[in-house]
Amino acid sequence: MFSRTKKIYFQAVLVVVCSTSVNTVHADKPVIEIEIRDHLFWPSEVTVPANTKVKLLVYNKDPTSEEFESYELNREKVIMGNRKAVIFIGPLLPGVYPFFGEFNPDTAQGKVIVE
Amino acid sequence: MLLTSVVIVLREVLEASLLISVLSALSGVLGIHRRWIGWSLLFGLAGAVGYSFGVAAISDWFDGVGQEVTSAVMQLLIFLLLLMFTFLVAQDPGKQRFSGKLIVLVMAATVSLGVTREGFEILVYLYGFSADLPRFITILSGSVIGACIGISIGALIYYLVSALSYRLSLIAGLGLLALVAAGMLSQAVLLLIQADWLPSQFPLWDSSGWLPESSVTGQLLYALIGYEATPTALQASFYFGGLLLLLIVAVFAVRSREQAS
Amino acid sequence: MLLAIMTLTVFLSALHGYRSSMAEVQQLFDSELLDKARLLAITGNGRSVGVEVVSISDQYAFQVWQGDEIFQRSSNTPLTAISNLDEGYQDVNFGRHRWRTYTWVDLARNRRAVTAERIDIRNVLAERIILKSVMPVIVTLPVAGLLIWLIVGYGLAPLRNLAAHLRSRRAEDLRPIPETRQPLELMQVITSTNDLLARLEASFLRERRFASDAAHELRTPISALKVHLHNMSKNLPAGDHDLVQLEAAVDRMGSLVEQILALHRTAPDQYMARFREIDLYQLVQQVIISSYSGFEQRDIQLELTGARTLMSGDQFALETLVKNLLDNACKYTPAGGHVRVSVATDSAGIMLQVEDSGPGVPEEHYERIFDRFYRAGGDRHQSGVVGCGLGLAIVRHIADLHGASIHLKKSSFESGLSVSVVFPGITGNEGE
Incomplete structure (x- = not known):
């Protein structure tokens, strides 16, 4: 409850600040789930539709923290051990967008394929 | 492993050391005692430790985008503080009794926030490997190398800014701060886009083929001027808007100081 | 500064070396993977019954496919294809690890051989090799830094000594x-x-x-x-x-x-070097004796209080100081007035005080009366006494030489000026 009102307040401020209309989160967006296990992404390849905003739900099943990072997607987020994280990506043009776990880049590799 | 740790730590340390070196060089130029640096470093470290403990809970705020929002707020604050700092420098130095203390407070708050933000990621990173000793040693040595490079670049910038004449020091220092602040603003916008609080758009341009963000130069420019290979229009407009605002204030600051001296 | 530049160049070049050798080692590993895949494709005879499962080290894995059927595999691979079986290198996940794979396609025999190597193990191996060559560079840096620091410090020592020598000199x-x-x-x-x-x-x-x-x-x-x-x-x-x-x-x-x-x-400052132990009380007594006639002529009551007080100073200069103060007091005190001189020691130091019952000096003139040739009330002084306006300037000068401070206030008589000279208390400090 508290966080919801706080969020609306923040959004109101932001609307004033940037004077662009902010789409609320309630619009339907495809949700893609990715798991981090043994410093690997499962699945390591996900396919998403082009020109659509997608919600990535990343579950970190490892006890250690990981940082989801992608230069191509312009995303960066620390995910603590045994936690999940929400990352919004897109809309994107068709193509391949690699992402990786910055703390274990040898193994934690994956890509988003946009079609 | 080694290279990764170098890059991660370098990127974080570089941003903080840049803030510290430019602000401390400007302290020298403006004749302000540098005692505040030690305190704000301590505060920042304490903040980083606190943040890394609380991050698990913070992440769950606002439907799972609490981390983005907190980080964005911190960066917005740093931007506003740097703007305020430039304003204070622009003030008539003749009636400084009030702003003298405020300026120190603003600088200390900026550095504390910067260190909190950057220190947090290093702590989380190092903590993740502390159980695995052989890997931890590799990562720690990589981190030390990264930190040394970051601090060295900061030291060089400090000497460079300090060595210039009064006017040039002021111009270079305030100019660098404007770039850093604009970078902060654009990062904050990016984080809010990531949190889906701001509309996302297609990138305005793509310079990743020409200068990838993942390269050392890209990382350096990212820390120095907030370089993005694929920025959106919103990010770019905030970046340049913020930069312009700070530069205008900086011009006034240099003029008022020049007249005063 | 020097250290910062050195750190930067050494570390950056070390990192560059690390990166290029890492790429080279990776290429080496890759070509090995390719060779193994070709070898595998050639060896099997193709008339197998069921799947042959081979145990090999944990670091490697392989699969050989005959058409759509798996025909040979290592025990750590699943029954499904570990890669998409297109020819070339590919990074994939299976069995809790990430693998680098190479698929060799033998179209003639309709056979595909996939070899895989664990990326984490391979990177650790590669890193171990490279770190051995990069580490010495990194370790030498602090040693080099320390040496440079010591050598520069040693080289600059004569300059530092000279500076210290000049600093410690007396004026x-x-x-x-x-x-x-x-x-x-x-x-x-x-x-x-x-x-x-x-x-x-x-x-x-x-x-x-x-x-x-x-x-x-x-x-x-x-x-x-x-x-x-x-x-x-x-x-x-x-x-x-x-x-x-x-x-x-x-x-x-x-x-x-x-x-x-x-x-x-x-x-000149050289007078400071001649400071000796002096009894201020006795000195004041002597000056009073020598100038007593002036007071007697004008019927001024002169009073001296205090006791033996030792301080370090220059005899002649202090005599001049006391004489000037007394002359001033005598000059400006009307006939029949009072002058009181006291020598006392308190926490602030040794205080010499001269009070008179003259007209006094307005407070706003306190600073100016020490200026050379300044006389209260202008040159046509109301008292009409002979003076040149140098007396107090000399007093201040001598006081400065002795590190003393001068305080002016109203005297304890009905009217008049009180001049106190406070010398720093402890004797023997003259070298400061």
Whole structure:
């Protein structure tokens, strides 16, 4: 409850600040789930539709923290051990967008394929 | 492993050391005692430790985008503080009794926030490997190398800014701060886009083929001027808007100081 | 600064080396993977019954496919294809690890061989090899930094010593700097400094000689003038207006010359070196005795309080100081007035206080009365006494030389000025 009102307040401020209309989160967006296990992404390849905003739900099943990072997607987020994280990506043009776990880049590799 | 740790730590340390070196060089130029640096470093470290403990809970705020929002707020604050700092420098130095203390407070708050933000990621990173000793040693040595490079670049910038004449020091220092602040603003916008609080758009341009963000130069420019290979229009407009605002204030600051001296 | 540049160049070049050798080692591993895949495709005879499962080390895995059927595999691979079976390299996840795979396609035999190597193990191996070559560079840096620091420190030591030597010198010490065992670069500095010191000393000597010469040269004619004046007064009626004026002018000239000479004598810093232990009380007593006649003439009551008080200072300068204060008090106190002198020691130091019952000085003039040639109330002083306005300037000068401070306030009499000179208490501090 508290966080919801706080969020609306923040959004109101932001609307004033940037004077662009902010789409609320309630619009339907495809949700893609990715798991981090043994410093690997499962699945390591996900396919998403082009020109659509997608919600990535990343579950970190490892006890250690990981940082989801992608230069191509312009995303960066620390995910603590045994936690999940929400990352919004897109809309994107068709193509391949690699992402990786910055703390274990040898193994934690994956890509988003946009079609 | 080694290279990764170098890059991660370098990127974080570089941003903080840049803030510290430019602000401390400007302290020298403006004749302000540098005692505040030690305190704000301590505060920042304490903040980083606190943040890394609380991050698990913070992440769950606002439907799972609490981390983005907190980080964005911190960066917005740093931007506003740097703007305020430039304003204070622009003030008539003749009636400084009030702003003298405020300026120190603003600088200390900026550095504390910067260190909190950057220190947090290093702590989380190092903590993740502390159980695995052989890997931890590799990562720690990589981190030390990264930190040394970051601090060295900061030291060089400090000497460079300090060595210039009064006017040039002021111009270079305030100019660098404007770039850093604009970078902060654009990062904050990016984080809010990531949190889906701001509309996302297609990138305005793509310079990743020409200068990838993942390269050392890209990382350096990212820390120095907030370089993005694929920025959106919103990010770019905030970046340049913020930069312009700070530069205008900086011009006034240099003029008022020049007249005063 | 130097260290920052060194750190940057060394670390960056080490990292560059690390990166390029890492790429090279990866290529080496990759070609090995390729060779293994080709080997696998060629070996099997193709008439297998069921799947042959082979146990190999954990680091590697392989699968050989005959058409759509798996025909040979290592025990750590699943039954499904581990890659998409297109020819070439591919990174995939299976069995809790990430693998680098190579697929070799033998179209003639319709056979595909996939070899895989664990990326984490391979990277650790590669890193171990490379770190062995990069680490020494990184480890040497702090050693090199320390050495440079020590060498630079050692090289700069003579300069530091010279600076310390110059700092510790007294202002009046104009002896040349010893030229023993100095590096060539410093020798030039020292020679030119010594040159400068010698010239400075010569000019100081000239100045001092000029002061004492002037004293002699001026004192004699003034004394002669006084004698002549005295003789002249016998030939003139007593109280002749011009004569009185002339006598006053000559007296004034005499005191002016005396004061200027006193000021010159106390001006150079070398007087500080001559500080000795002095009993201030006794000194004040002596000055009072010598100038008592002036007070007696004007019927001023002079009072001295205090006790034996030792301090370090210059005898002549302090005498001048006390004499000037007393003269001032005497001058400005009307006939029948009071002057009180006290010597006391308290926490602030040794205090010499002279109070008079004269007209006093308005507070706003307190600062200015120490200026040379300044006289309260302008040149036409109401008291009409002989003075040149140098007395208090000399007092302040001498006080400064002794590290003393001067405080002015209203005297404890009904009217009048109180001048206190506070000397720093402990004796023996003269070298500061």
